[in-house]
Amino acid sequence: MSNTHYTEDHEYIAVDGNTGTVGISDYAQNQLGDVVFVDVPEVGAKFSKGDEVAVVESVKAASEIYAPVSGTVIAVNEKLADEPGLVNSSPAGDGWFFKIEIDDAGDLEGLMSEDAYKAHTA
Amino acid sequence: MAGASNENLQTTPLNDTHIAWGGRMVGFAGFSMPVQYKGVIAEHEQTRSSASLFDVSHMGQVIVTGPDHETTAQALESLMPGDLVGLNPGEMRYTLLLNDQGGIEDDLIVTRPIEEGTDGVLMIVFNAGRKDHDVAILREKLDPSIKVETFWDKALMALQGPKAASVLARYCDLPTKLSFMNAAATKIEGMDVYVSRSGYTGEDGFELSVEAKDAVKLAQLLVGNDEVEPAGLGARDSLRLEAGLCLYGHDMDDHRDPISAGLIFAIGKGRRVEGGFPGASTIQKIIKDGATQKRAGVRFEGRMPVREGAEIVDADGNKIGVVTSGTFGPTIGAPVAFAYVPADLAKLGTELTAIVRGKPVKGVVEKLPFTPANYVRL
Numbered sequence: 001m002s003n004t005h006y007t008e009d010h011e012y013i014a015v016d017g018n019t020g021t022v023g024i025s026d027y028a029q030n031q032l033g034d035v036v037f038v039d040v041p042e043v044g045a046k047f048s049k050g051d052e053v054a055v056v057e058s059v060k061a062a063s064e065i066y067a068p069v070s071g072t073v074i075a076v077n078e079k080l081a082d083e084p085g086l087v088n089s090s091p092a093g094d095g096w097f098f099k100i101e102i103d104d105a106g107d108l109e110g111l112m113s114e115d116a117y118k119a120h121t122a
Numbered sequence: 123m124a125g126a127s128n129e130n131l132q133t134t135p136l137n138d139t140h141i142a143w144g145g146r147m148v149g150f151a152g153f154s155m156p157v158q159y160k161g162v163i164a165e166h167e168q169t170r171s172s173a174s175l176f177d178v179s180h181m182g183q184v185i186v187t188g189p190d191h192e193t194t195a196q197a198l199e200s201l202m203p204g205d206l207v208g209l210n211p212g213e214m215r216y217t218l219l220l221n222d223q224g225g226i227e228d229d230l231i232v233t234r235p236i237e238e239g240t241d242g243v244l245m246i247v248f249n250a251g252r253k254d255h256d257v258a259i260l261r262e263k264l265d266p267s268i269k270v271e272t273f274w275d276k277a278l279m280a281l282q283g284p285k286a287a288s289v290l291a292r293y294c295d296l297p298t299k300l301s302f303m304n305a306a307a308t309k310i311e312g313m314d315v316y317v318s319r320s321g322y323t324g325e326d327g328f329e330l331s332v333e334a335k336d337a338v339k340l341a342q343l344l345v346g347n348d349e350v351e352p353a354g355l356g357a358r359d360s361l362r363l364e365a366g367l368c369l370y371g372h373d374m375d376d377h378r379d380p381i382s383a384g385l386i387f388a389i390g391k392g393r394r395v396e397g398g399f400p401g402a403s404t405i406q407k408i409i410k411d412g413a414t415q416k417r418a419g420v421r422f423e424g425r426m427p428v429r430e431g432a433e434i435v436d437a438d439g440n441k442i443g444v445v446t447s448g449t450f451g452p453t454i455g456a457p458v459a460f461a462y463v464p465a466d467l468a469k470l471g472t473e474l475t476a477i478v479r480g481k482p483v484k485g486v487v488e489k490l491p492f493t494p495a496n497y498v499r500l
Contacts, residue, residue: 033356034163036450037426039479055479057427059162059450060356084425 004092005068005108006117012092013068013100015108020069023096024056024087027121032058035087040076040098047071047100049107054097056087065097069107075099134179135277135337143345143352151251153180155355162356166452169323169361170493173283174353175344182253183273183331184246186260191234194242197268201259203380203399204232205390206244212236214303214318217388218380219248219256224401224408225376226383227259228252229368233305233318245316247278247329249370277337282327282361284496285349290317290328293343297328302497313340319498322358324365324491326498363458364451366419366490372430373417373446373460379405382413382462384490415443416468419492422457422476422485425450432476434461442467445476453493459485 004014010028013020029035039055047053047067054065076098079086086095102108112120131154140147145156155177158165168174188194195206204217214233218226233245248256253274260270281290287297294308296317305318313336321327332340344350359369368374374383379401386394386409393399394409422428427450434443448459463474472487 033158034161036163037424039426057450059360059427059452060157062427062429081425 004114005111006114006120007066007068007111008120009066010121011065011068012117013108013111014092014096015102018102018105019074020071020100020102021096022053022065022068022098022100023091024065025117025121026091029088029091029095032056032060032063034059035084037084038077038080038087038097040080041073043073043076045073047073056097057084067100068111069100070103071100072103073098074101132180134177135275135334136177136179136279136341139338139341140177140352145352145354148355150355151180151249153250155180156352158354158356159352162354162360163452165351165353165357166360168351169283169325169353169357170453171284173281173285173289173327173347173350174357175341175350176280176282176353176358177277177341178280178329179277179337180250181278182246182248182250182256183276183278184248184253184257184260185271185273186244186246186264187269187271188242188267190242191244194244194268195234197264198232198244198246199393199399201263201400202230202232203389203393203402203405205393206232206234208390209234209244211240212304212306214305214320216303218385219259220380220400220405221376222400223377224379224404226370226374226378226380226385227376228256229370229374229385229388230256231318231320235305235307237307252370275334276331277334277340278329278331279337279341279344280321280323280327280329281344281350282321282323282353283325283349286325286327287498289344289347289349292347299500300328301500302326310340311343315340322365322367323361324367324493325361325496359447360449360452363447363449363460364453364491364493365495366492368417368460369447378462379408379413381405381408382415382417384417413465415462416465417446417460418463418468418472418474418487419490420445420459420461420474420476420485421451421454421488421492422459422483424483425457426478426483427457428459428476428478428483428485432459432478434463434474434476435482436475443474451492457483457485458492
């Protein structure tokens with residue numbers, strides 16, 4: 001069951017109950033090129049929708065990642081510390097950044113569906 | 123993450139070829155250039171392990187002609203601190219265009235051709251973003267009897283990597299004849315090619331200058347070899363950084379002097395004493411007294427790139443220096459950077475702290491180049 005939403009800034013949030021898994025889209029990883037470092041937030045940190053929550057560094061540049069919803073970080077992807085290339089090879093899978101407990105499911109309205117995002121990046 | 127606008131950008135003779143090869147085109151120094159094809163790290167590693175072809179046609183090729191070698195070389199020596207009179211036929215030299223304050227207007231390579239009938243000719247390659255500015259200086263400052271001709275439409279490509287010589291040897295005999303920083307004219311499949319054993323990656327390699335009409339044919343011929351892949355500006359940047367090589371406008375500019383930048387080798391040994399170039403007295407004083415700030419090569423802990431603009435701070439958090447180039451070095455496997463710091467902190471082994479997004483990152487001053495230079499001297 002795909003329940004993935006996308007922001008205009010190319011983050012995705014895959015929602016399961018009141019938990020969301022956040023990463024960047026395949027389109028975004030392709031635009032960034034080789035990812036060499038991801039600065040993930042700390043578990044327990046609280047963010048409001050739109051806050052800068054992480055930074056992804058490719059060989060070329062640093063790009064900010066914004067919280068797609070308000071909530072609390074409940075897990076971060078420890079694998080990225082040694083294997084940042086997972087963001088390129090598996091952005092929607094092993095290359096996720098962090099999991100967030102969603103404060104208000106209403107934040108998801110206004111994000112793009114998979115189809116809408118595909119049209120947005122076409 | 124919007125793509126670069128291609129409006130008003132100039133193109134090189136290889137533009138369509140880059141696009142056909144899957145190049146991701148970006149604006150650089152007014153040109154539409156490929157930043158990468160398959161990926162920066164893959165192209166970086168390809169260059170270190172086999173060979174890559176880079177389009178550097180955006181750089182400015184100039185020919186300066188006077189009545190004889192000594193006259194032309196002396197004329198250029200009035201603007202540049204390199205020993206140009208002492209160039210033997212076929213030799214090339216890295217040097218700088220200086221201003222009266224001893225600042226660097228550009229870095230460049232001067233070649234004295236070896237071919238018959240070229241006495242009094244010196245060939246120069248300037249940086250793309252500075253070439254018009256540089257030629258204006260030459261035309262303003264040199265005696266009108268010294269002719270300055272631009273060849274902005276000519277192509278220039280760099281074949282770089284440990285297998286560059288064996289690849290090029292399939293088309294001409296120059297790989298067995300040219301030593302590092304030497305050049306000669308040759309024919310490759312009927313095309314007139316000016317070949318130099320040089321480049322800016324730290325690897326063995328060649329730069330090949332050809333007429334625009336032959337550029338696509340030559341590029342396709344070289345990339346047609348199994349050992350060669352095209353590479354873009356992204357890999358060129360990480361390669362030159364690991365190789366300890368400065369990028370104009372970042373690691374040096376018109377208010378940085380050659381000594382602080384670690385480029386004393388661009389000043390001829392005799393000329394350090396004799397002077398006779400712009401800013402000579404200032405530069406001689408810095409040589410004598412020592413530079414207050416120096417460019418240091420810094421390797422940082424972890425994996426987070428420490429990029430241009432990051433501050434270097436002391437134990438109390440006061441800014442004491444700045445990073446002028448920095449990236450993740452694919453061959454080193456760690457973040458590497460150049461930083462200007464107080465001279466006593468530029469010594470090898472000094473621990474430095476940079477601030478990235480408000481957080482301290484520890485690094486150590488290392489010997490440059492970070493990766494061993496693999497230049498071939500016959």
